Amino acid sequence: MRYFSTRGANSRSLLRRDCAHRPGSNGGLYIPEHIPALPADWQERWRDHSFQDLSVEILSLYISPSEITRNELRTLVDKSYSTFRHPEITPLKKLSDKTYVLELFHGPTFAFKDVALQLLGNLFEFFLVRRNSKKSAEEKREKLTVVGATSGDTGSAAIYGLRGKADVSIFILHPKGRVSPIQEAQMTTVTDANVHNLAVRGTFDDCQDTVKALFADAAFNARHRLGAVNSINWARILAQTVYYFLAHFHARKALPQGAQLQFVVPTGNFGDVLAGYYARCMGLPMERLVVATNENDILSRFWKSGAYEKVDRAPAAGGASDGKQAVGGVRETLSPAMDILVSSNFERLLWYLAYEAQGAADDERERRQKACATVDGWMRAVKADGRVQLPTAVLEAARRDFAAERISDAQTLETIRAYHSSSPSYIADPHTAVGLCAAALVASHNPSSTVQVVLSTAHPAKFSEAVTRALQGAPSFDFERDVLPEEFRGLLERERRVVDVPNDVEAVKAVIERFVGDGQAFAEKGASV
Numbered sequence: 020m021r022y023f024s025t026r027g028a029n030s031r032s033l034l035r036r037d038c039a040h041r042p043g044s045n046g047g048l049y050i051p052e053h054i055p056a057l058p059a060d061w062q063e064r065w066r067d068h069s070f071q072d073l074s075v076e077i078l079s080l081y082i083s084p085s086e087i088t089r090n091e092l093r094t095l096v097d098k099s100y101s102t103f104r105h106p107e108i109t110p111l112k113k114l115s116d117k118t119y120v121l122e123l124f125h126g127p128t129f130a131f132k133d134v135a136l137q138l139l140g141n142l143f144e145f146f147l148v149r150r151n152s153k154k155s156a157e158e159k160r161e162k163l164t165v166v167g168a169t170s171g172d173t174g175s176a177a178i179y180g181l182r183g184k185a186d187v188s189i190f191i192l193h194p195k196g197r198v199s200p201i202q203e204a205q206m207t208t209v210t211d212a213n214v215h216n217l218a219v220r221g222t223f224d225d226c227q228d229t230v231k232a233l234f235a236d237a238a239f240n241a242r243h244r245l246g247a248v249n250s251i252n253w254a255r256i257l258a259q260t261v262y263y264f265l266a267h268f269h270a271r272k273a274l275p276q277g278a279q280l281q282f283v284v285p286t287g288n289f290g291d292v293l294a295g296y297y298a299r300c301m302g303l304p305m306e307r308l309v310v311a312t313n314e315n316d317i318l319s320r321f322w323k324s325g326a327y328e329k330v331d332r333a334p335a336a337g338g339a340s341d342g343k344q345a346v347g348g349v350r351e352t353l354s355p356a357m358d359i360l361v362s363s364n365f366e367r368l369l370w371y372l373a374y375e376a377q378g379a380a381d382d383e384r385e386r387r388q389k390a391c392a393t394v395d396g397w398m399r400a401v402k403a404d405g406r407v408q409l410p411t412a413v414l415e416a417a418r419r420d421f422a423a424e425r426i427s428d429a430q431t432l433e434t435i436r437a438y439h440s441s442s443p444s445y446i447a448d449p450h451t452a453v454g455l456c457a458a459a460l461v462a463s464h465n466p467s468s469t470v471q472v473v474l475s476t477a478h479p480a481k482f483s484e485a486v487t488r489a490l491q492g493a494p495s496f497d498f499e500r501d502v503l504p505e506e507f508r509g510l511l512e513r514e515r516r517v518v519d520v521p522n523d524v525e526a527v528k529a530v531i532e533r534f535v536g537d538g539q540a541f542a543e544k545g546a547s548v
Contacts, residue, residue, distance in 0.1 A: 132176030140180030221522035250290030328406030
């Protein structure tokens with residue numbers, strides 16, 4: 020399998036060279052040359068597979084054995100998921116006859132990002148070890164500098180996936196004061212010498228723009244051999260397709276014949292739901308995917324109007340929720356991992372929509388090139404004007420595969436309360452609550468045979484403020500008893516290591532230049548730039 024950039028069809032790459040490491044050199048994102056079809060007998064042959072078994076089968080469809088043999092892939096998969104607390108890795112839990120949750124938070128950092136980033140960390144290490152094993156003792160070892168932006172969960176998951184790995188340094192940028200206390204502590208209390216945390220005085224989108232600028236700087240990129248951990252990394256999307264298949268098989272064993280699954284995905288950067296789209300394109304049967312957003316609703320606005328624009332031009336009723344202000348166009352909400360102005364992975368879906376809009380063509384290469392040129396034009400418009408209006412045919416094609424809903428903070432709190440008081444009682448984190456609320460809004464339009472699976476993306480203990488606020492006064496609720504896992508006790512009191520930096524690319528470069536390859540220099544309590 021080879022890959023090319025969404026903005027240039029002539030850009031080809033193998034997984035080991037670029038796709039596991041960085042975005043496309045022309046600013047686009049890598050996608051596979053084709054989406055492989057499932058084996059004819061997959062339903063029968065895979066129905067009793069474990070998560071690990073499914074990972075090997077699905078990843079093998081995209082990864083050539085010349086890059087990673089099946090035995091090597093099995094070893095990588097087993098190593099990656101040995102860190103999870105639940106034997107099923109992503110268990111499916113029934114809330115009602117029509118609603119299930121797919122719990123994705125049983126990894127080491129209690130968030131869905133662990134599913135991809137435990138594997139990605141081991142992929143980085145695998146390729147580095149292979150290349151360095153071919154060098155003589157006198158040759159300089161090849162190293163990797165991983166950089167990433169986080170709105171909360173990606174950072175800690177990436178750090179836990181890469182901490183202590185030889186020849187890898189990791190720099191994670193987070194918006195100062197705009198992640199939950201637990202999320203911040205999970206990142207900044209890791210003391211491994213190769214781990215570096217940067218608190219940026221700005222928003223998540225500022226952090227993400229800085230990371231993109233680092234990759235766009237050819238000289239800096241080459242000098243430090245940058246690698247990406249954000250969901251723009253194709254390997255992350257691929258790893259996440261697996262739990263859609265696992266949910267399918269587990270649901271089939273519990274549901275009546277004829278039931279159809281609909282996955283509801285709380286999302287900000289569009290990576291988690293995009294993985295479901297790839298699973299659907301491969302042949303996994305499902306109803307339309309539901310995109311659940313919070314008040315930072317660039318995605319739900321697109322599905323209503325066809326406009327992909329950074330900021331809603333219509334005045335918001337009452338302003339930002341709960342009196343919270345919008346910073347740089349981003350509203351601070353109770354579901355901070357989704358407080359994102361631009362959804363980077365949406366570009367991958369746009370490519371498939373542009374490709375379909377070209378219609379059938381005798382020359383497949385020309386059709387791809389036209390789709391790439393179209394996406395490049397759309398993304399340039401977003402960068403220059405803050406928006407692009409997509410053609411009606413493109414919007415209709417997007418509505419065929421997706422629905423979208425916007426959920427407010429008030430609805431999020433009410434949903435947490437409702438599911439806590441229901442039978443069985445379920446305590447949802449605010450992101451999962453966004454998904455549950457969106458599912459209820461969409462359910463009235465579904466066929467009677469539809470059963471919804473809401474992706475539960477984080478453990479509620481990671482968002483104690485929202486959960487406690489929703490359930491304060493509930494006589495049967497005790498946060499420490501009912502929610503707080505043992506791993507989080509005392510976490511907020513541990514020593515931190517973090518560097519404060521302004522929202523400035525050059526300042527971030529200076530930190531990387533200062534610390535890369537010199538873990539001891541960072542082993543101070545912290546610093547400011």
